Structures are given as C-alpha cells and as structure tokens.
Amino acid sequence: xxxxxxxxxxxxxxxxxxxxxxxxxxxxxxxxxxxxxxxxxxxxxxxxxxxxxxxxxxxxxxxxxxxxxxxxxxxxxxxxxxxxxxxxxxxxxxxxxxxxxxxxxxxxxxxxxxxxxxxxxxxxxxxxxxxxxxxxxxxxxxxxxxxxxxxxxxxxxxxxxxxxxxxxxxxxxxxxxxxxxxxxxxxxxxxxxxxxxxxxxxxxxxxxxxxxxxxxxxxxxxxxxxxxxxxxxxxxxxxxxxxxxxxxxxxxxxxxxxxxxxxxxxxxxxxxxxxxxxxxxxxxxxxxxxxxxxxxxxxxxxxxxxxxxxxxxxxxxxxxxxxxxxxxxxxxxxxxxxxxxxxxxxxxxxxxxxxxxxxxxxxxxxxxxxxxxxxxx
Amino acid sequence: xxxxxxxxxxxxxxxxxxxxxxxxxxxxxxxxxxxxxxxxxxxxxxxxxxxxxxxxxxxxxxxxxxxxxxxxxxxxxxxxxxxxxxxxxxxxxxxxxxxxxxxxxxxxxxxxxxxxxxxxxxxxxxxxxxxxxxxxxxxxxxxxxxxxxxxxxxxxxxxxxxxxxxxxxxxxxxxxxxxxxxxxxxxxxxxxxxxxxxxxxxxxxxxxxxxxxxxxxxxxxxxxxxxxxxxxxxxxxxxxxxxxxxxxxxxxxxxxxxxxxxxxxxxxxxxxxxxxxxxxxxxxxxxxxxxxxxxxxxxxxxxxxxxxxxxxxxxxxxxxxxxxxxxxxxxxxxxxxxxxxxxxxxxxxxxxxxxxxxxxxxxxxxxxxxxxxxxxxxxxxxxxxxxxxxxxxxxxxxxxxxxxxxxxxxxxxxxxxxxxxxxxxxxxxxxxxxxxxxxxxxxxxxxxxxxxxxxxxxxxxxxxxxxxxxxxxxxxxxxxxxxxx
Numbered sequence: 001x002x003x004x005x006x007x008x009x010x011x012x013x014x015x016x017x018x019x020x021x022x023x024x025x026x027x028x029x030x031x032x033x034x035x036x037x038x039x040x041x042x043x044x045x046x047x048x049x050x051x052x053x054x055x056x057x058x059x060x061x062x063x064x065x066x067x068x069x070x071x072x073x074x075x076x077x078x079x080x081x082x083x084x085x086x087x088x089x090x091x092x093x094x095x096x097x098x099x100x101x102x103x104x105x106x107x108x109x110x111x112x113x114x115x116x117x118x119x120x121x122x123x124x125x126x127x128x129x130x131x132x133x134x135x136x137x138x139x140x141x142x143x144x145x146x147x148x149x150x151x152x153x154x155x156x157x158x159x160x161x162x163x164x165x166x167x168x169x170x171x172x173x174x175x176x177x178x179x180x181x182x183x184x185x186x187x188x189x190x191x192x193x194x195x196x197x198x199x200x201x202x203x204x205x206x207x208x209x210x211x212x213x214x215x216x217x218x219x220x221x222x223x224x225x226x227x228x229x230x231x232x233x234x235x236x237x238x239x240x241x242x243x244x245x246x247x248x249x250x251x252x253x254x255x256x257x258x259x260x261x262x263x264x265x266x267x268x269x270x271x272x273x274x275x276x277x278x279x280x281x282x283x284x285x286x287x288x289x290x291x292x293x294x295x296x297x298x299x300x301x302x303x304x305x306x307x308x309x310x311x312x313x314x315x316x317x318x319x320x321x322x323x324x325x326x327x328x329x330x331x332x333x334x335x336x337x338x339x340x341x342x343x344x345x346x347x348x349x350x351x352x353x354x355x356x357x358x359x360x361x362x363x364x365x366x367x368x369x370x371x372x373x374x375x376x377x
Numbered sequence: 378x379x380x381x382x383x384x385x386x387x388x389x390x391x392x393x394x395x396x397x398x399x400x401x402x403x404x405x406x407x408x409x410x411x412x413x414x415x416x417x418x419x420x421x422x423x424x425x426x427x428x429x430x431x432x433x434x435x436x437x438x439x440x441x442x443x444x445x446x447x448x449x450x451x452x453x454x455x456x457x458x459x460x461x462x463x464x465x466x467x468x469x470x471x472x473x474x475x476x477x478x479x480x481x482x483x484x485x486x487x488x489x490x491x492x493x494x495x496x497x498x499x500x501x502x503x504x505x506x507x508x509x510x511x512x513x514x515x516x517x518x519x520x521x522x523x524x525x526x527x528x529x530x531x532x533x534x535x536x537x538x539x540x541x542x543x544x545x546x547x548x549x550x551x552x553x554x555x556x557x558x559x560x561x562x563x564x565x566x567x568x569x570x571x572x573x574x575x576x577x578x579x580x581x582x583x584x585x586x587x588x589x590x591x592x593x594x595x596x597x598x599x600x601x602x603x604x605x606x607x608x609x610x611x612x613x614x615x616x617x618x619x620x621x622x623x624x625x626x627x628x629x630x631x632x633x634x635x636x637x638x639x640x641x642x643x644x645x646x647x648x649x650x651x652x653x654x655x656x657x658x659x660x661x662x663x664x665x666x667x668x669x670x671x672x673x674x675x676x677x678x679x680x681x682x683x684x685x686x687x688x689x690x691x692x693x694x695x696x697x698x699x700x701x702x703x704x705x706x707x708x709x710x711x712x713x714x715x716x717x718x719x720x721x722x723x724x725x726x727x728x729x730x731x732x733x734x735x736x737x738x739x740x741x742x743x744x745x746x747x748x749x750x751x752x753x754x755x756x757x758x759x760x761x762x763x764x765x766x767x768x769x770x771x772x773x774x775x776x777x778x779x780x781x782x783x784x785x786x787x788x789x790x791x792x793x794x795x796x797x798x799x800x801x802x803x804x805x806x807x808x809x810x811x812x813x814x815x816x817x818x819x820x821x822x823x824x825x826x827x828x829x830x831x832x833x834x835x836x837x838x839x840x841x842x843x844x845x846x847x848x849x850x851x852x853x854x855x856x857x858x859x860x861x862x
Binding site: 013015018019021022025026028029032033035036037039040041147148151152155179182183205206208209210212213214216217240247332333336363366367369370373 | 396422423425426428431432434435437438495496497498500567569570571572573574766768769772773775776779780782783786787789790793794801802805806809
C-alpha cells in the first residue's frame with residue numbers, strides 16, 4: 001500500500017513541509033470522523049421525526065381511503081348542509097404542510113398507498129394529493145435542472161395521475177438525460193396506455209431492453225392497440241423501436257399484422273430479424289413456415305436456432321423433411337434444436353428421429369435422448 | 378568524482394525516485410476517491426428510480442445460469458444450494474459442479490434433492506476434464522437445479538464445465554458457500570439490459586464480509602461488524618477495494634477484476650475467449666482481462682460494469698495463516714495475469730486498458746509491496762551507516778501513514794453515505810480505530826504475504842493451498858476447499 005523510506009537528501013521536501021502536510025491530513029481526518037458521527041446523529045434524529053410524521057400521515061391516508069364524497073350514498077341524495085366536499089384534514093397537518101420535508105414525507109406515503117391500491121381508495125389518495133397542493137412540489141421538481149429531481153417529479157406526477165402536465169412530460173420523452181427520458185416515457189404510458197406510445201414516433205435515442213421490459217409490463221393488461229400505429233412503428237428509422245414493436249405485437253397477439261412481421265425477415269438488422277422470428281412463433285403464424293425456411297440459409301447461428309425453435313412450435317408435418325436435413329448439420333446445437341423441433345411436432349417428428357440412419361451413433365443418440373427427455377418433463 | 382559524491386548521487390536519485398513514486402501513488406488514491414464518490418452518487422440516484430421487481434416476473438428477462446463449483450463442501454452443500462434456489466429470478470438455472478470431491482457432497486445432494494442421473498447432451502465448447510454424470514431432480518420444486526459430477530480439475534475447470542452445460546446466454550459465477558441476496562440477480566442482470574451502444578460483457582458485484590453476521594437457513598438475517606480484528610480489517614479493506622477502487626475504475630470503464638466469488642458474464646464472449654484459464658491461480662482476473670482484450674482486438678464496442686450494492690456475503694479468513702495463503706495466491710494470480718497479457722502494457726491499441734489500468738496494476742498493485750520492502754531495507758541500511766535523517770524519515774512516515782488512514786476514513790464515509798450497513802456510531806468508531814491500527818497490525822502482514830507470493834512464483838509453486846475456514850455455523854468442514862474472492 002505505501003512505501004516507508006527516506007534518505008538524507010536535498011531533493012526531498014523539507015521536514016517542516018511534511019509535518020505541515022501531515023497535520024493538515026490529520027485535521028481533515030478528524031473533520032471527516034466528526035462529520036460522519038454528526039451525519040449519523042442527524043440521520044437518526046431525522047428518521048425518528050419522519051417516523052412520527054409517517055404515523056400522522058398514515059392516519060390521514062387511512063381516513064382518505066375510506067372517505068366517501070358527498071352524494072355517494074343512495075342515488076339522488078343531496079349533500080347535507082355542512083357536509084364536507086373535501087377530505088377533512090386536521091388543522092395541525094395543514095399547518096405542518098408549510099414544511100418542505102413534511103410535504104415530501106406525505107407525498108411518499110401517498111405514492112406508496114396509491115401503488116398498493118386501486119379503485120375509489122386510490123382515487124381518494126389522488127384527490128388528497130391535489131387537495132393538499134402537493135402537485136406543486138412535484139412540478140417544482142420537474143422544473144429543476146437536476147436530473148434526479150426531474151425524474152422524481154415525473155414519477156410522482158405519473159403515479160398521482162396528474163394528466164394536466166402531459167405536455168411537459170411528453171416533451172421530456174426525448175430528453176438528453178437517460179433517466180429523465182426513461183421516466184417520462186414510462187409516465188406517459190402509465191397515464192395513457194397505448195396512446196402514450198406516440199413518443200415512439202419522435203425518439204431518436206435507443207430504447208434499452210430494460211425500458212422495453214418496463215413498457216411491456218405497463219401495457220400487459222391494456223387493450224385496443226391501434227394496428228395502424230403498430231405497422232407504422234415497424235417502419236421507424238430507430239431499430240430499437242422496431243424491436244419493441246415486434247415484442248408488443250407478440251405480446252398482444254396481433255395476428256392480423258403477421259404479414260407485415262414477415263417482411264421484417266428481410267430487415268438488414270440481425271436483431272430485428274431475430275425478434276421477427278420470435279414474434280411469428282408467438283403469433284402462431286403457421287403460414288410463415290415456408291418463408292422462415294427460405295430465410296434460414298442466410299441467417300447466422302442465433303437466427304437459425306430461432307427458426308428451428310419456431311418451426312417446432314408452429315410447424316406442421318410439411319416441415320419434417322427440412323428439420324430432418326438439419327439433423328446432419330455440422331454444429332451440434334443445430335442438431336439439438338432440430339431434434340427438439342421434431343419431437344414437438346409429434347408422431348411424424350418422432351418417427352423421423354427413430355428412422356434417422358445415424359440415430360444410434362454418438363452424438364445423435366445423446367441428442368435425441370435429451371430432446372425426448374426434455375419434452376417429457 | 379570521489380566515492381562519497383557517487384554515493385550521494387545514487388542516494389539522491391533513489392530518494393527522488395521513491396518520492397515521485399509516493400506522490401504518484403497518493404495522487405492515484407486521491408483520484409480513485411474522487412471518481413468513486415462521483416460514480417457512487419450517480420448510481421445511488423439512478424437506482425432509487427428502479428423497480429427491480431419488473432424483471433422478476435417478466436418473460437423477457439434474459440436467462441441466467443448460476444455456476445457454483447463445489448469441492449469438499451459436504452457439511453454445508455445442501456443448505457447452500459437451498460439458499461441459491463431461493464433467489465428471485467424467473468429464467469434461472471442453477472448448475473452445481475461437484476469437482477471430484479473426496480467427501481460425500483454428491484450423495485448428499487442426490488439424497489436431499491431427489492436427483493436422478495439424466496441424459497443431457499453437452500457440447501464441449503471449452504476443453505475440460507471428463508464429466509462423470511449429470512443429475513436433475515425428479516421433484517419439480519427443484520426443476521432449476523442441475524448437478525454435474527466431474528473429475529477433479531480445479532475451480533477454473535469446474536467453471537468451464539458449467540459454461541459447457543449451461544443453456545442460458547448469461548452466466549453468474551459464484552462460490553457455492555457465499556450468501557447471495559435474494560434480489561442479487563435482478564440487480565446483476567440490469568446492466569446487461571440497460572446498455573444501448575456497447576455490449577456489456579461482464580458485470581461485477583460487491584463482496585462483503587459475513588464474519589459476525591447473523592445467518593439463518595443460508596440467508597443473511599442481520600449485519601454485524603466482525604468482533605475479531607482480522608476480519609474487521611478486511612471489512613475496511615473491502616470498503617476501500619469495492620466501494621472506492623472498483624467504483625472508480627468502473628467510472629473510467631477500465632475495470633480489470635471481477636471477483637470470482639460473484640460475477641456475471643456474457644457466455645458467448647466467455648466461450649469465444651476460451652473460458653477460464655487453468656494455468657493461473659488468478660483465473661477470475663485473467664478471464665476479465667482476456668475478455669476485454671478480445672473485444673479490443675476485434676474492435677467491438679463493449680463495457681464491463683459494476684454494481685456497488687451489497688449483494689454477496691463471504692467469510693473472510695480469520696487467521697493469519699489462511700489470510701497469508703489467500704494473499705499469496707492473489708499476488709501470484711495478478712503477476713500471472715499481467716505476465717500473460719504483457720503485450721497490453723503501455724500499448725495504445727488497447728486504449729485505457731493498456732495506458733491506464735495495466736500500468737496502474739503493475740506500478741501500484743504489483744510493485745508496491747516490493748518497493749515498500751526495498752524502501753524499508755534501504756532506509757534501515759542507511760540508518761546503520763548513519764546516512765538517515767531520522768526526523769525527516771519520521772515526518773515522511775507520518776505523512777504517508779496519515780494519508781493511508783484518511784483514505785480508509787473516506788471509504789467509511791462512502792459506506793455511511795450510501796448503504797450504511799453497520800448502523801450506529803459505535804460500529805463506525807470501531808472501524809475508525811481499525812483504520813488507525815491497520816497500518817501497524819494488518820498492512821505489514823499483507824505486504825509480507827505478497828512478497829512470499831512473488832517468491833513462490835519464482836519457485837514455480839502452483840496451487841491454492843489449504844483454505845479451510847470456520848464456516849458460518851458450527852460443525853463446518855475442515856477439509857481443503859476452494860479459496861474465495
């Protein structure tokens with residue numbers, strides 16, 4: 001780690017210089033230790049205060065969850081005179097809301113409640129957030145120049161369904177900062193579902209795989225994707241948008257778009273072709289088998305493996321012959337994938353394996369055995 | 378020129394050289410500290426927006442194979458495997474490689490997990506020792522588990538077998554007795570999915586010291602600072618290495634080492650590089666260097682990332698004897714790796730790797746103990762000859778020692794400001810005291826072990842040495858097994 005040496009030498013720094021440097025370092029060291037201890041102390045105190053505040057907030061949140069707006073009772077009932085039209089908030093809380101940290105703890109509590117709830121209870125929490133004017137805090141963060149504050153503001157506004165700021169959020173879907181951009185895209189989709197995906201038309205930065213997974217999860221229960229939009233996105237100059245669209249088409253089982261997906265097999269980008277093959281498999285596009293077989297020779301190993309896998313799922317007896325030829329491929333991985341596909345095709349595939357001339361020789365005997373065992377499991 | 382002036386000239390040149398070296402070393406530590414703090418701040422802010430549970434349930438999550446080589450781990454293997462099976466991840470395969478254990482590790486696994494020998498075609502894409510059998514469970518609860526029984530060939534060979542058997546695109550190599558946090562894979566998988574322009578070929582995780590922690594059913598229940606000095610000094614050392622060192626190198630995109638105890642790799646690149654190298658005891662570092670070299674030579678854009686979150690906990694050597702063997706091996710591994718890839722040193726073709734990482738490792742990791750030893754010996758010789766200016770010597774010693782302690786305190790500060798695992802002022806004060814004592818009680822032994830490593834390498838000594846540990850619970854094995862980290 002360090003070398004401890006010294007010579008009586010004129011090229012070395014003087015003793016007084018070294019002693020001063022050492023004393024300065026020791027001073028810094030003491031300051032750092034003091035800072036750490038003070039930080040821990042303040043943190044513990046803040047944690048205690050925040051825990052107390054959280055208890056207060058939880059009470060209010062619970063009250064808000066079970067609050068019923070006037071007139072929510074039997075149809076036609078008019079609100080009684082003096083009946084509150086807002087969620088009643090104790091005066092103490094209203095006073096404390098002047099403190100920024102108190103408001104932030106409240107926002108955090110409301111957000112965690114909103115994430116865990118749905119229906120009227122969740123709507124009431126949004127109402128409380130609006131009623132307490134907490135949206136101003138989130139908007140203030142959105143206006144910040146610090147990316148992490150912007151991202152936090154976006155998350156808060158999206159979770160609390162603040163659709164009024166959609167224009168500002170939409171503008172950030174192509175932001176320079178990756179986290180801000182990601183959060184804005186997520187927020188828009190969270191608020192508007194498929195409609196929110198219109199940012200796909202303008203983004204010029206790649207959609208990371210992580211972001212694609214995030215968006216797909218948000219859309220998994222959404223319905224009514226406009227087919228025309230999906231087809232349009234497949235023409236995007238941004239390759240990651242095309243990949244994402246193919247995943248979306250597969251997830252949403254948009255069989256009608258299968259012919260357009262088939263065209264993607266001619267795309268110059270290998271990742272897009274690979275995704276298109278997987279998409280065709282998910283779409284159960286049996287008609288696409290001849291095209292897949294036609295594309296097979298030009299594909300790299302990953303593409304060929306994906307085609308064999310797809311044929312195993314969507315193929316018919318017509319593909320058995322092609323798969324049989326692939327049992328003689330030089331790469332064992334191709335042999336194994338072809339054998340798996342044949343096993344999946346049922347009796348005709350199994351018969352093909354049994355009658356394969358080298359079936360009892362290594363490695364075919366091991367490969368066939370594995371393919372059959374996997375199928376049984 | 379008379380004899381006296383020649384001696385004086387040599388002395389001056391040496392002194393100036395040593396002084397320059399010290400300044401360069403201390404400056405590099407300062408830069409490491411600054412870079413690490415900046416990167417850590419960015420990581421903490423960014424990860425606060427991430428919901429890792431998204432990946433836990435997604436069918437689009439990439440497949441991962443955990444490779445856990447085991448040698449003579451019978452006493453703990455069943456528990457360890459259970460702990461690994463409980464990790465949250467959807468597309469997961471756990472491959473335990475029994476590297477010809479002399480105990481009943483395999484039988485215990487067969488009995489407990491209801492294993493049955495199975496037909497699994499393995500394409501030997503990396504040459505390894507013979508596989509004796511592959512086992513899968515008949516119980517669907519353990520469907521993720523594959524146990525491979527093979528002839529003994531060492532950890533590198535066992536990992537290569539795991540790579541051959543693995544069916545997933547990413548591999549996570551771990552020590553079977555490490556305790557992995559349940560969300561560890563979700564966090565490790567993230568960088569592979571988040572990269573946009575460059576392919577992430579490897580991702581390293583932090584290894585933390587588990588000595589003194591409460592562990593139940595293979596899970597870490599409560600974190601405690603070790604009571605014994607040696608593990609506590611290593612806790613501090615790991616703070617410096619993982620929270621500062623690797624974080625800084627990660628920011629510079631010039632990370633050379635991913636701990637063998639916990640690292641994730643892109644399998645395709647691992648295979649393209651030929652897998653783990655059997656010929657070195659530093660197979661973890663060598664693989665990362667070789668993967669990076671491969672990508673540089675093929676002009677492929679790539680990244681090696683690093684996750685500072687505490688995801689993996691390991692037992693640190695609690696005796697000087699075992700610690701010495703471990704550090705001896707690390708030194709030999711480093712020298713072997715730098716020797717194998719010496720072509721990269723100061724070679725602009727390898728970019729930051731050749732011009733920054735390699736020179737740093739050579740000058741400040743490999744040569745530091747040697748220079749320290751030479752410096753002390755020369756100082757002693759000069760003291761005997763009456764040529765040593767004692768007050769100046771003590772001033773410089775104090776300067777360097779105080780800087781070392783300051784760096785340790787900076788590491789403690791980073792821990793407190795980020796993950797703050799050791800809650801409470803008492804633990805922090807104990808760590809501070811350890812930082813003060815470490816240069817006297819711990820560091821000299823580490824330097825001595827490194828020198829022994831150099832000597833052993835010159836003697837062409839191979840192998841890991843007996844790395845018996847106490848274990849996390851009572852009744853732990855005392856047979857030799859794989860060293861860790």
